[in-house]
Amino acid sequence: MDKILKVKNLEYQKHDETNLRCIRRVETTLVEDHSFEYFGEPITDSAKLAKICESVGRKDREIAVILFLDKLSYPIGYDIFMGGIDFVTIDPRQVFKVAAMLNASKIAVCHNHPEGDPHPSRDDQTFCLQLSNLCFVMGWQVLDFIILASGAYYSFRDSKNPSLLDKFPTDKIK
Numbered sequence: 001m002d003k004i005l006k007v008k009n010l011e012y013q014k015h016d017e018t019n020l021r022c023i024r025r026v027e028t029t030l031v032e033d034h035s036f037e038y039f040g041e042p043i044t045d046s047a048k049l050a051k052i053c054e055s056v057g058r059k060d061r062e063i064a065v066i067l068f069l070d071k072l073s074y075p076i077g078y079d080i081f082m083g084g085i086d087f088v089t090i091d092p093r094q095v096f097k098v099a100a101m102l103n104a105s106k107i108a109v110c111h112n113h114p115e116g117d118p119h120p121s122r123d124d125q126t127f128c129l130q131l132s133n134l135c136f137v138m139g140w141q142v143l144d145f146i147i148l149a150s151g152a153y154y155s156f157r158d159s160k161n162p163s164l165l166d167k168f169p170t171d172k173i174k
Contacts, residue, residue, distance in 0.1 A: 042073035043108065046144050046155035053110030057148030062088035064111040066095050068104035069143060077102045085114060090127065092134055099140055107135055108143040118149040120156070128156055 043049050049067070052075070056063050062083035070076050079098050081090045088111065099107055109131065111124070120128070128145045135142050144157040 038075050043067070043069060043075065043143065044073050046146055046153070046158050049108050049110065049144055050146055050148060050153040050155075053146070053148060056110050056112045057151065057153070059112055060114050061085050062112060062114060064088045064090050064109060066090070066098070067108040067110065067143075068099055068102045069106040069108065070103075071105040073106060073143065076104060087123075090131075092131065095131070096134070096138060099138075104140060106141045106143045107131075109145040111145070111147050113147055113149040116150040118147045118152050118154040120147055120154060 038052075040052075041048070043052065052067070053065050056065055062085070064081040064083070066079045066081070067075055068077040068079075077098065079094065081088055081094075083089060090109075095107065098104075109128075113121075124145075124147060128142075131145070132142050144155055146156070147154045
């Protein structure tokens with residue numbers, strides 16, 4: 001024991017103590033909070049995605065569900081972000097952390113507008129573009145970004161100008 005202390009004392013003497021740092025090894029684990037069984041087909045279009053997330057459209061505050069899919073477009077996990085009456089904040093770092101932990105190939109976003117209009121706001125468009133760009137860098141495809149409201153939905157993928165998702169053309173999503 002005395003030898004170990006002496007060795008440590010020597011190490012401290014060799015280095016300036018102001019530069020000494022403790023570097024921790026961090027292990028991240030996936031904790032399953034809630035699950036649901038999915039017996040459906042692969043989610044390959046906005047109608048199937050909207051059907052899975054339809055209950056989100058009936059909430060009285062903004063909620064976003066991020067659905068993580070495997071290479072064949074089967075759901076393998078999801079995360080929920082809760083917001084206020086007219087906003088929801090989605091943390092891209094959290095989205096990417098979960099996507100990496102699940103080994104996801106694709107990401108889909110379902111988000112609601114409690115006021116009843118499914119058309120995207122400027123903030124929705126900005127976030128969709130940012131998420132699409134970041135996912136492209138990480139090698140994940142954005143299957144779709146849909147907004148649900150009053151029994152209807154808006155799909156960025158199906159819109160007349162899907163330029164916010166154009167890095168991932170529909171014919172490559174199978």
